[in-house]
Amino acid sequence: MKVKDINEFVNNIDENDYMKYVDILSKDERKSVQKIAVKLSKKLDALRKEEERIHRIQEFERDCYENGYIYIGGIDEAGRGPLAGPVVAAVVVFDKDVDIKYINDSKKLSEEKRNELFETIKNEALDYGIGIVDNDKIDDINILNATYLAMKKAINNLKNKPDCLLIDAVTIPNIDIHQKGIIKGDSKSISIAAASILAKVTRDKLMYEYDDKYSEYGFSKHKGYGTKQHYEAIEAHGITPIHRRSFLKSIL
Template sequence: MPPTLSLETTLSITVGGPVCGVDEAGRGPWAGPVSAAAVILNPDDIPVGIDDSKALTHARREALESEIKARAVAWGVGFASVEEIADLNILHATGLAMCRAIEALSVQPVAALVDGNYRFKLPCDVQTVVKGDSLSLSIAAASILAKTARDRLMVELDQEYPGYGFASHKGYNAPIHSAALLTLGPCPAHRRSWSPIRALLEAADA
């Protein structure tokens, strides 16, 4: 069953105001920032085909990104940098990216539906939704914007730091990525607090 607006509608009536969906992308990679997006959909103008970003092709995500941005009541994207991930840890950095995404909305929500089961401290009330990107249309829309924004940034980092294959694997573990790390060592885009990267640095210093 595709995601619906049922959770948004119910929560909006309860809180008496706009409800956004929030999701993140990039918690697991070895390189690059973590991203998050927040979306308040217009129930009368929802793009057809919104779904969990992982269930969509790259081309479909790109097309839906444009439609969501054009037709949503409000949308926002936020990032937390590699340095912030190291300073805060990935969980709190994800929360920071989510805060920035909500703060970037042109219409501030009263409540947020957040994918997962962790209740982040955000600028509005929070309701967590396990597997929310497959249940809630606004969370699914946020998953698309978070994914496309981060993918685009990783393509830019591929130009800045060639040789690692960031454009293809987006900073995740992949054979080309592991091989490049052994040959080139980490670059500034790598999460040096991550155990595989830290092990390489420690081996180089030994």
């Protein structure tokens, strides 16, 4: 095969075949092909590191299984800080042998990767639920209580009730399910990380819809957060029905 064809072939091989083709290509006498082998070897190293990371971020789930829990949900939210739009929570329940590479805190992923994983998580999860609380309810009960409400809605949207919940940073009041709050849980627990992706992508989709309705505010860019562009739009056009008045008391 020509070097160009080899390079194209290698770019499309399955990850499980990396080692096989590293061995084959490294024996080729052509230096250009050996360089391809080195590049593939680096991809193999990166893949192994990712597999180790995915194993590591299942530690909390493994601990739950060892303590007798069998239906473990990870919970996270998106949208506590913005000036506009809802707060969204998600809960994800995985099988104990789940293996989805590149799941991570949604903030550490590109939008393209989040959208890709959004579909994979929904397809691979044993169960998932999403809860949404709008800006009017946020103003009525405050953002912390609205976040708890969104989490409870997400749990209620599951097919089955979890017997254990892993939650990013908080514990939910007034629920009869064992729960564990984990600081920076979206980077330490695979199910919380997956929930962070579902919550973030769901909320972003809503903000894109609001951008179509209120195009002068730039919601597709800042997703409702307090950027310079957003404050300037509020000053020029006033607030919309999706703005959180309780977050804007200083300028209303």
